[in-house]
Every structure is written in structure tokens, then in C-alpha cells.
Amino acid sequence: MRYEGRVWQDLHPKTGQPASTNLDHATQRLRELVLSGTFAPDRKIGEEAVARALGLSRTPARIAMATLEREGLLVRTPRRGYRVRSFTLDEVADAIDVRGELEGMAARLLAERGLEAAVAARLEAALAQSETIVERSALDVADRLAWTQSNLDFHFALVDGSGNTALRAAFEQVVRIPLASPRAIIFAVATTDRSRGQLRRAHEDHARVVDAIRKRRGSRAAEIMRDHALRSSDNKRRNFHSIGGEALLVGQSGTALVRDPPLAA
Amino acid sequence: MRYEGRVWQDLHPKTGQPASTNLDHATQRLRELVLSGTFAPDRKIGEEAVARALGLSRTPARIAMATLEREGLLVRTPRRGYRVRSFTLDEVADAIDVRGELEGMAARLLAERGLEAAVAARLEAALAQSETIVERSALDVADRLAWTQSNLDFHFALVDGSGNTALRAAFEQVVRIPLASPRAIIFAVATTDRSRGQLRRAHEDHARVVDAIRKRRGSRAAEIMRDHALRSSDNKRRNFHSIGGEALLVGQSGTALVRDPPLAA
DNA sequence: TTCGGGAATATTGGATGCAAAATCTGATGA
DNA sequence: TCATCAGATTTTGCATCCAATATTCCCGAA
Numbered sequence: 001m002r003y004e005g006r007v008w009q010d011l012h013p014k015t016g017q018p019a020s021t022n023l024d025h026a027t028q029r030l031r032e033l034v035l036s037g038t039f040a041p042d043r044k045i046g047e048e049a050v051a052r053a054l055g056l057s058r059t060p061a062r063i064a065m066a067t068l069e070r071e072g073l074l075v076r077t078p079r080r081g082y083r084v085r086s087f088t089l090d091e092v093a094d095a096i097d098v099r100g101e102l103e104g105m106a107a108r109l110l111a112e113r114g115l116e117a118a119v120a121a122r123l124e125a126a127l128a129q130s131e132t133i134v135e136r137s138a139l140d141v142a143d144r145l146a147w148t149q150s151n152l153d154f155h156f157a158l159v160d161g162s163g164n165t166a167l168r169a170a171f172e173q174v175v176r177i178p179l180a181s182p183r184a185i186i187f188a189v190a191t192t193d194r195s196r197g198q199l200r201r202a203h204e205d206h207a208r209v210v211d212a213i214r215k216r217r218g219s220r221a222a223e224i225m226r227d228h229a230l231r232s233s234d235n236k237r238r239n240f241h242s243i244g245g246e247a248l249l250v251g252q253s254g255t256a257l258v259r260d261p262p263l264a265a
Numbered sequence: 266m267r268y269e270g271r272v273w274q275d276l277h278p279k280t281g282q283p284a285s286t287n288l289d290h291a292t293q294r295l296r297e298l299v300l301s302g303t304f305a306p307d308r309k310i311g312e313e314a315v316a317r318a319l320g321l322s323r324t325p326a327r328i329a330m331a332t333l334e335r336e337g338l339l340v341r342t343p344r345r346g347y348r349v350r351s352f353t354l355d356e357v358a359d360a361i362d363v364r365g366e367l368e369g370m371a372a373r374l375l376a377e378r379g380l381e382a383a384v385a386a387r388l389e390a391a392l393a394q395s396e397t398i399v400e401r402s403a404l405d406v407a408d409r410l411a412w413t414q415s416n417l418d419f420h421f422a423l424v425d426g427s428g429n430t431a432l433r434a435a436f437e438q439v440v441r442i443p444l445a446s447p448r449a450i451i452f453a454v455a456t457t458d459r460s461r462g463q464l465r466r467a468h469e470d471h472a473r474v475v476d477a478i479r480k481r482r483g484s485r486a487a488e489i490m491r492d493h494a495l496r497s498s499d500n501k502r503r504n505f506h507s508i509g510g511e512a513l514l515v516g517q518s519g520t521a522l523v524r525d526p527p528l529a530a
Numbered sequence: 531t532t533c534g535g536g537a538a539t540a541t542t543g544g545a546t547g548c549a550a551a552a553t554c555t556g557a558t559g560a
Numbered sequence: 561t562c563a564t565c566a567g568a569t570t571t572t573g574c575a576t577c578c579a580a581t582a583t584t585c586c587c588g589a590a
Contacts, residue, residue, distance in 0.1 A: 023543075024343060046571065057545045059324065062573090066328050070335035072434060078286045079551060079572060095431035098370070102435070105366045166360035166442055169337060170367070170435040177431055286573065311541065322575045327543090344542060344581060 026054045027064040034073050034084055035178060037256025041086035045074075071176050073257075087178055087258050089240065093233045095180035100229020102171050103155060104222035106162035107209050111218035119161035123210050126154035127203075134203045139187075139196065147199060148185050154206050155182040158225075178254025179236060186239035186255075198235050202228070291319045292329040299338050299349055300443060302521025306351035310339075336441050338522075352443055354505065354525040358498045360445035365494020367436050368420060369487035371427035372474050376483035384426035388475050391419035392468075399468045404452075404461065412464060413450050419471050420447040423490075443519025444501060451504035451520075463500050467493070 033053060039045045051061040065082050068074045074082045110119065129150035133143050159171045175181040188195045205228040212221035240258070298318060304310045316326040330347050333339045339347045375384065394415035398408050424436045440446040453460045470493040477486035505523070 048571075058572090059544055059546090063328055063331050066331055067335060070332055078289060080553095081572065091430055094429040098367075098429065098431045098435055101366060101370045102363075105363070164359040164363065165356055166363045166439055166445070170363055170438050173435050173438045174431050180431070288573075313541075323542090324574055324576090345583095346542065 022056060023060045023063060026056055026060050027067050029054055030061075030064045031068060031071075031073065034068060035254035035257065039084050041084045041257045041259065044081055044083045046081060072173075073176070073254075084257065087254075089237055089258060092177065092179045092258060093237060095174050095177040096229050096233040096236070099171065099174050099180060099182075100226045100232075102167060102174065103158055103229065104225040106158045106164070106167060106171075107213055107221035107225045108218040109162040109164060109167075110158070111213045111216050111221045113163075114216070115213055116161070119157065120210075122157035122161065123154065126150050126157055127206055127210065130154070130199075130203045130206065134196075134200050139199075144185070144187055148183050151185065151202065152181075152183045158209075178257045179240075181253060182232075184236075184253030184255075186236055188239045188242050195239075198231075201231065205231070287321060288325045288328060291321055291325050292332050294319060295326075295329045296333060296336075296338065299333060300519035300522065304349050306349045306522045306524065309346055309348045311346060337438075338441070338519075349522065352519075352523050354502055354523060357442065357444045357523060358502060360439050360442040361494050361498040361501070364436065364439050364445060364447075365491045365497075367432060367439065368423055368494065369490040371423045371429070371432060371436075372478055372486035372490045373483040374427040374429060374432075375423070376478045376481050376486045378428075379481070380478055381426070384422065385475075387422035387426065388419065391415050391422055392471055392475065395419070395464075395468045395471065399461075399465050404464075409450070409452055413448055416450065416467070417446075417448045423474075443522045444505075446518060447497075449501075449518030449520075451501055453504045453507055460504075463496075466496065470496070 030050060030053075033039055038053075039049075045065075047058045047061055047065070050065060051058045054061055054064070065074055065076075069076050069082065073085055075085050076082050115123075130147065133139070133147050133150065136143060139147075159168055162168075175183075178184070179186075205224060209221050209224045209228070212224060240255075295315060295318075298304055303318075304314075310330075312323045312326055312330070315330060316323045319326055319329070330339055330341075334341050334347065338350055340350050341347050380388075395412065398404070398412050398415065401408060404412075424433055427433075440448075443449070444451075470489060474486050474489045474493070477489060505520075505525070
């Protein structure tokens with residue numbers, strides 16, 4: 001048989017694992033280096049420097065940089081290389097708005113089409129997980145990590161559940177913006193009460209949206225998710241400003257890239 | 266002064282033009298080759314073949330491919346290269362849904378924040394342009410091209426006008442899906458009347474959304490844009506199916522990648 | 531004939547080399 | 561002191577080369 005048009009497997013034929021290369025790891029590592037501020041925002045980063053940091057030659061480094069450019073973390077000027085993009089708090093808030101709109105749409109779609117068993121199970125699992133955390137009287141680091149995980153699970157269950165691949169792609173685009181991900185939660189350590197209140201409220205939002213979906217109230221569900229995002233945005237802004245005091249940031253979220261006010265150009 | 270942290274200009278120092286390289290052109294050319302179906306959907310495309318088609322070596326070809334992968338036009342499997350992604354009509358419809366949601370959000374933001382003069386001017390200009398086309402009794406090719414342009418102008422004016430960069434980024438992500446762009450219009454040549462009716466209706470939607478924005482009716486404006494997208498999606502589906510008869514597709518839109526039903530995996 | 535299995539070939543992933551263009555340096559002159 | 565400009569140096573963009581892996585081909589056995 002001639003070799004053409006074959007649609008191959010996405011998994012490694014032997015191990016069954018998804019195959020991957022240095023490049024994939026390199027891209028992820030570079031993403032982390034950028035998000036963590038190792039390469040400072042608004043600073044030029046050279047190919048040589050990236051290659052050295054990644055332990056590879058310039059070729060894969062260059063491809064990884066091109067990838068991060070498309071993701072919006074780097075900015076390229078032809079023949080003058082890349083610099084790390086910085087974000088203002090307003091940009092982050094805008095991104096969270098958009099995320100809320102997309103999640104609202106996902107909720108609406110679920111309500112209109114009805115909740116499939118598998119999707120319902122995923123949502124319920126995330127709800128159950130966050131429920132146990134909210135019930136606790138005190139939150140240690142493990143609790144906070146578990147919270148971000150269950151939060152992430154919930155939001156992705158919603159978006160995945162919609163079954164709309166374009167929605168999913170747009171969502172992924174938006175949550176790549178530093179602090180815009182549902183994974184990025186800023187816990188105000190100084191004010192534990194406030195922090196717990198925020199978590200409880202978030203959990204209630206999740207429960208309410210699932211309820212609205214079950215009752216097939218699409219626009220209500222969408223509204224809840226939009227508001228949920230707005231609150232999340234407000235919380236982040238407030239807690240971000242209290243970082244000077246003390247705050248705990250969980251997850252790979254790119255705080256280092258956020259400046260408020262922005263650096264002067 | 267040490268070399269660090271300098272934020273350079275985005276324009277070429279001498280010409281004032283934005284600098285660019287082979288890579289930039291190559292990426293654009295490859296995008297066109299893929300969208301036009303020169304590299305057939307679901308077929309593997311090798312680096313060598315791309316390099317040859319682009320008249321460059323494999324290095325820039327690889328980067329261009331990585332970029333198109335980020336955009337969603339290619340799919341990569343590590344160590345096994347890239348293949349051209351194909352889309353089903355349902356995926357296209359989903360993407361247009363998402364576009365409508367984002368445009369609706371943009372309209373809502375404009376209504377809530379009030380229409381700035383510059384944004385209003387851009388919207389009005391696009392409206393005026395499409396008005397003259399809709400008035401015509403017959404549509405030639407130039408008219409159709411002008412229509413796609415004014416349509417594109419209107420939609421981008423809306424999204425840009427919102428001033429939300431994340432919204433704009435998500436929008437750009439979505440309209441890269443073949444046929445999902447407001448630029449991609451399928452004119453049903455066989456049924457000119459239908460085609461003209463669709464255009465007229467679209468123009469009226471545009472006018473109505475601007476009116477709603479002016480009256481600060483945010484959710485109304487959002488609703489109009491969502492419905493507008495739904496209609497656009499329906500029209501495309503209908504007209505796409507009539508391509509077998511005769512249809513005119515204007516713009517770089519990737520019809521070649523759309524399969525309905527999808528090829529078997 | 532059909533189904534392995536292994537050699538032959540093709541392709542990807544990554545490193546390196548080189549020319550073009552940018553940046554930096556340092557001296558010169560207002 | 562500060563601006564300017566030519567030469568030195570760095571960096572990007574691209575081509576090419578090599579190793580590792582995947583795919584194809586071919587032959588023998590069931």
C-alpha cells in the first residue's frame with residue numbers, strides 16, 4: 001500500500017503513552033521560566049540565553065519561543081528578537097471577563113442540550129471535592145492546593161462538557177494569560193476569614209450553576225458564571241494588592257508578569 | 266549603558282515600516298496553501314515538502330508549521346510530523362456560535378461604557394458601505410468583495426472598540442477556523458434572491474446593534490449579535506450544501522478543509 | 531495468499547556554521 | 561558635557577549536517 005493520507009495514532013505505538021520530544025518539554029519549561037519571572041517582563045530575551053537555560057541548541061529554543069509568542073506570552077519584533085510581555089491588572093481583569101463569558105456560554109449550552117451523565121459526574125465530583133474543603137475550619141497549604149485543583153476541574157468540566165471545540169480553544173487561549181486561569185488563586189493569608197468567605201461563595205456559585213443547568217435555565221446559568229468570573233476578578237485584584245502585606249499564590253500563574261501600574265514603555 | 270531591558274521600537278528605524286522576514290511571509294504563504302487545500306486535509310505534510318513549496322530550508326518551514334499548529338490548522342504528532350486538520354460543518358457552526366458570543370460581549374461592553382467617537386465612526390463607516398451594496402439591484406463580483414470587506418470592517422470595529430485585548434485575542438483565535446470568519450461568505454449564485462435577502466438581513470442586524478448600543482441596551486445588543494451569528498451559521502450551512510449546484514466563495518476562508526460528513530478516522 | 535520480521539529508506543529532531551542586520555563602543559567635534 | 565558616527569561585536573535568520581526514530585519494502589514461513 002502506498003504511503004499517503006494515513007491518519008496515524010496520537011499515541012506511541014508501543015507504550016501507549018503520548019509520544020513527546022525535547023521540544024515539548026522545552027516549551028513547557030520555557031513557559032514556566034517566563035511565567036515565574038526568571039526572564040523578566042519587558043526585557044529582551046535572546047535565543048542564546050534561552051537555549052542555554054533549556055540546555056538545548058538555538059533551533060528548538062527558537063521554536064519554543066515562536067510557540068510562546070502565539071500564546072501571547074512573548075512579543076516578537078522581526079530581526080530584533082523577543083521580549084517578555086507584561087500585563088496590567090486591567091488586562092487580567094478583562095481576560096477573566098472573557099473567561100466568564102465563555103464559561104457562561106458553556107453553561108448555557110449544557111442547559112439547552114441537557115446534562116449528559118459523564119459530564120454531570122465530572123461536575124459533581126469537583127463539587128464534592130470543593131465541598132469538603134469549604135467545610136474545614138482552617139486551611140493549610142494542602143487544602144489550598146486541593147482547592148485550586150477542584151476549581152480547575154470544575155471549570156474545565158464545564159467547558160469540556162459543552163462539546164464545543166472552538167469554545168474550548170478560545171477558553172484555553174484566554175486562560176493562558178497570567179492570573180486569568182481558574183488555577184490561579186490568590187489567597188489572602190493575612191485575612192483568612194476573607195479568603196474562606198471567597199471560597200465558600202465560589203463553591204456556592206458552582207453548586208448554583210449546576211442546579212440551573214439541571215433545571216434547563218440556560219440564561220440563568222450563563223449569568224451565574226459571568227458573575228462568578230466578575231467576583232473572581234475582584235477578589236484577585238483585591239488580594240493582589242494585598243500581596244505587599246502577605247499573600248499566598250498557588251499554581252503556575254505568572255504573577256511576576258503582572259504590573260500595576262504597568263512599567264513605563 | 267549596559268544592554269538590558271530596552272524596549273525597542275516595533276517599526277523599522279529607517280523606513281518606518283514594520284520590519285519582517287522570510288519567516289513572516291512563509292507563515293502567511295503556508296497558511297494560504299493549507300486553507301486552499303493545496304496540502305490536502307488529513308494528509309501528512311512533511312517538512313521537506315513544505316520547505317520546497319516555500320522555497321526555503323526546513324528550519325523556517327518548521328517554525329511556520331509550529332505556528333499553524335498553534336492556530337489550529339495543523340495537528341502535530343511528535344516524531345511523526347504534521348497533518349492538515351479538517352473540520353466538520355458542525356465544528357464550523359460551533360465556532361461561529363462562539364464568535365457570536367464574543368461579538369455579543371463586545372457589543373454589551375460598548376453599550377455599557379458608551380460609544381467613543383472613534384469607534385462610532387468606524388462602525389458608521391462600515392454601515393454606510395454595506396448600505397450602498399444592499400441597495401443595489403444586482404450584485405457583481407466587485408460588490409460581493411466589497412460586501413465581505415465592509416462586513417469584516419464592521420465586526421472588527423466592534424471587537425476592537427470593546428478595548429478588551431483578551432476578547433480580541435479569543436476572537437482572532439476563533440475566526441481562524443475555516444469559514445468561521447466574518448470574511449468568509451458563501452454567496453449562493455444560483456439563488457440570487459436568497460443571497461440578497463441574507464445580505465439585507467445582515468445589514469439590518471448591524472444597524473440594529475449600533476442602535477441598541479447607542480441606547481445603552483447592553484443585553485439587547487448582545488442578543489442581536491448572538492442571533493446574527495446564528496443566522497450567519499445557518500446561511501453558511503445552507504449555501505455550503507448548495508455548492509454542488511453553484512456557489513461563489515469570497516475570501517481566504519478554507520472551504521477546502523471542511524468536510525461534511527467528516528472523513529472516517 | 532497472507533502474515534510477520536528485519537533490513538533499507540525516509541523523515542524528524544536537534545546542532546552547528548555562516549551571512550546579514552542589529553546593537554554596542556568609543557572616539558571625535560560642537 | 562552631549563550628540564554623532566564609524567568600526568567592532570553581538571544576535572538573528574537561515575541553510576546544512578548528523579543522529580535517532582519512524583515508515584516502507586521485501587522476503588520467508590504458515
